[in-house]
Amino acid sequence: MAEIEFRRAIRDALDEELARDESVIFFGEDVAKAGGVFAVTPGLWEKYPDRVLDTPISELALAGAAFGSAVCGKRPVFEIMFGDFLPLTMDSLVNQSAKYWYISNEQASIPLVVRSAIGAGGRFGAIHSQTPISWFLGVPGLKIVCPATPADAKGLLKSAIRDPNPVLFLEHKRLYGLKGEVNGDLTPIGKGAVVREGDDITVVGAMKSVHDALAAAGKLVEHSVEAEVIDLRTLRPMDIDLVLESVAKTSRLVVVEEGPRTGGWAAEVVARVSEAALDQLDDIWRITTADAPIPYSPTLEDAFLPAPDVIVESILAHRRK
Amino acid sequence: MLGRTAVTRGSLSVADEVGLYLELYRRMVLIRQFEDLVNALFLQGQVHGTTHLCSGQEAVAVGVTSVLDPADRVAGTYRGHGHALALGLDPQRLLDELLGRETGICAGRAGSMNVVDLEHGLMGCFGIVGGSIAAATGAGLALRGTGNVAVAFFGDGATNQGYFFECLNFAKVMNLPVVYVCENNGYGEYTPFTAVTAGSIIARPLAMEIPSQTLDGNDLWVVRAAARQAVETARRGDGPSFIEALTYRFVGHSRSDPGKYRPEGELDRWRLKDPLAVGRRRLVEEHRVPESEVESIVEDVRTELDRVRQKGLAAPFPKPDASAREFKDG
Numbered sequence: 206m207a208e209i210e211f212r213r214a215i216r217d218a219l220d221e222e223l224a225r226d227e228s229v230i231f232f233g234e235d236v237a238k239a240g241g242v243f244a245v246t247p248g249l250w251e252k253y254p255d256r257v258l259d260t261p262i263s264e265l266a267l268a269g270a271a272f273g274s275a276v277c278g279k280r281p282v283f284e285i286m287f288g289d290f291l292p293l294t295m296d297s298l299v300n301q302s303a304k305y306w307y308i309s310n311e312q313a314s315i316p317l318v319v320r321s322a323i324g325a326g327g328r329f330g331a332i333h334s335q336t337p338i339s340w341f342l343g344v345p346g347l348k349i350v351c352p353a354t355p356a357d358a359k360g361l362l363k364s365a366i367r368d369p370n371p372v373l374f375l376e377h378k379r380l381y382g383l384k385g386e387v388n389g390d391l392t393p394i395g396k397g398a399v400v401r402e403g404d405d406i407t408v409v410g411a412m413k414s415v416h417d418a419l420a421a422a423g424k425l426v427e428h429s430v431e432a433e434v435i436d437l438r439t440l441r442p443m444d445i446d447l448v449l450e451s452v453a454k455t456s457r458l459v460v461v462e463e464g465p466r467t468g469g470w471a472a473e474v475v476a477r478v479s480e481a482a483l484d485q486l487d488d489i490w491r492i493t494t495a496d497a498p499i500p501y502s503p504t505l506e507d508a509f510l511p512a513p514d515v516i517v518e519s520i521l522a523h524r525r526k
Numbered sequence: 527m528l529g530r531t532a533v534t535r536g537s538l539s540v541a542d543e544v545g546l547y548l549e550l551y552r553r554m555v556l557i558r559q560f561e562d563l564v565n566a567l568f569l570q571g572q573v574h575g576t577t578h579l580c581s582g583q584e585a586v587a588v589g590v591t592s593v594l595d596p597a598d599r600v601a602g603t604y605r606g607h608g609h610a611l612a613l614g615l616d617p618q619r620l621l622d623e624l625l626g627r628e629t630g631i632c633a634g635r636a637g638s639m640n641v642v643d644l645e646h647g648l649m650g651c652f653g654i655v656g657g658s659i660a661a662a663t664g665a666g667l668a669l670r671g672t673g674n675v676a677v678a679f680f681g682d683g684a685t686n687q688g689y690f691f692e693c694l695n696f697a698k699v700m701n702l703p704v705v706y707v708c709e710n711n712g713y714g715e716y717t718p719f720t721a722v723t724a725g726s727i728i729a730r731p732l733a734m735e736i737p738s739q740t741l742d743g744n745d746l747w748v749v750r751a752a753a754r755q756a757v758e759t760a761r762r763g764d765g766p767s768f769i770e771a772l773t774y775r776f777v778g779h780s781r782s783d784p785g786k787y788r789p790e791g792e793l794d795r796w797r798l799k800d801p802l803a804v805g806r807r808r809l810v811e812e813h814r815v816p817e818s819e820v821e822s823i824v825e826d827v828r829t830e831l832d833r834v835r836q837k838g839l840a841a842p843f844p845k846p847d848a849s850a851r852e853f854k855d856g
Binding site for chain 1: 632636643657663667669689692696699850853
């Protein structure tokens with residue numbers, strides 16, 4: 206099976222869903238004729254000129270257009286170029302889309318997808334590098350999908366477009382060039398995956414942190430630690446059962462989140478596992494970024510992020526406790 | 527001329543122009559009396575939270591919706607009872623919603639500010655100022671090329687929101703079939719719009735080269751004619767239009783507002799231009815409808831709403847154990 210890049214997997218998912226369903230429309234800033242600033246969506250406008258649209262730089266209007274068109278039977282996918290711009294969409298996403306199914310007494314749901322490039326490590330500075338998950342994690346009615354591999358990027362995006370609910374689909378910028386095999390299967394939303402088996406400790410991550418955790422797990426073997434690595438893949442709804450199964454075996458859990466410590470999704474995993482399985486736990490903690498803005502300079506930014514060595518050191522330190 | 531489309535909207539079914547205007551007048555009376563009823567029930571503790579009444583603004587909602595087709599889509603505001611009733615929502619289902627009853631249009635989940643009635647084309651009423659502008663713009667995106675249109679109702683206050691500038695520009699450059707209807711009642715909550723609005727409202731859409739007009743929003747006939755023109759423009763594929771309807775609310779912004787900021791005499795002057803009085807005068811003087819026939823409409827609505835009130839107060843509350851789900855199964 207041929208390997209393709211993460212960005213190509215996303216493009217293919219959009220292409221296939223646009224072909225499959227006439228109600229799918231895709232729009233955003235520079236996504237059509239230019240093919241996207243991260244070169245994710247080239248060639249789509251040429252194939253679907255009426256349904257792939259360049260828009261003004263108007264995030265409020267984009268989110269509102271997605272909501273309103275979804276009420277009227279479309280399946281809109283719109284791109285917010287950087288996740289840092291998502292606050293501009295929040296009224297429509299949070300107050301309109303996420304609540305519509307409930308407050309309309311289920312007259313209609315809002316099958317929209319908002320795609321957004323997120324994450325640090327690209328020297329983009331404090332306002333083009335954030336991971337905006339904690340801003341949205343506490344919003345009932347909004348799914349949050351976070352792929353780590355090309356296969357899941359494609360499989361989850363196809364699932365997101367077919368999902369009858371609003372979905373926030375996050376793409377880590379450092380993964381766009383990652384290559385992997387893609388078989389074209391749908392990946393179910395709300396299901397995590399064990400991506401490395403081990404008996405000594407469970408390491409939970411999402412997006413780029415999954416790869417950092419896998420790299421750390423490789424190094425931990427030298428220290429006689431076999432880590433089990435879980436890719437949560439979706440953060441709302443969250444596959445906590447998969448984590449609990451693993452913890453029942455390892456009794457130790459560390460959650461790695463590229464995002465600020467306070468109120469993050471790692472805190473939510475730790476809380477849920479503690480509530481459900483306190484008696485099975487020998488240790489539980491988080492590795493996150495600091496509660497501080499993301500710095501620009503390479504030396505500062507590299508030191509800010511939970512790299513594999515940071516994960517290894519943290520796990521070894523906890524073992525020495 | 528009788529609009530062909532007008533006779534197909536909701537329960538609107540009439541034989542001629544006089545019949546049409548009598549029905550539209552009935553809807554204005556229904557809205558006014560409905561708001562009076564809501565006010566009374568609020569004071570009795572039966573309507574909860576807060577309410578925003580549209581008494582005095584009836585001609586805008588009724589006039590604009592009178593030229594719409596069933597497949598057109600409308601986004602209303604948190605002052606939205608009039609939008610819903612003008613579209614043909616059963617007043618029983620609307621009142622039951624406000625009373626928090628299981629029989630409400632949204633089963634008591636929505637309340638006064640968030641009513642949704644897709645069966646009658648109401649995408650929703652939006653509690654965030656300007657939210658209706660966003661919703662209708664999106665509907666316009668979905669309705670491109672279908673011959674159907676989307677309508678946004680919003681107040682003068684919304685013209686200072688980001689949604690207003692972004693969405694009107696978006697609709698214009700994408701040539702969307704949207705009619706933006708600003709119900710300028712002179713006040714954004716407690717503040718005169720002139721105190722917080724730079725320049726005129728209509729200069730803003732005009733700067734975007736959107737066909738725009740300012741008109742007497744208390745005259746149903748005037749509103750209807752302008753709305754027909756704007757809607758036809760959108761149906762033809764000629765893009766969005768803007769209507770600034772000058773009107774006035776005869777009540778405060780919400781239930782906690784006695785309206786003390788109004789200059790003395792202002793309310794009285796607007797009372798002379800009450801859309802119901804204007805409508806009655808036109809029906810009697812221009813359409814030769816007997817006073818007694820107009821009066822019987824008022825009485826009929828009173829009788830109907832008395833029934834609605836009694837039935838609503840007897841309706842069951844939703845059971846707390848009715849399981850609400852976060853997501854629709856996919």
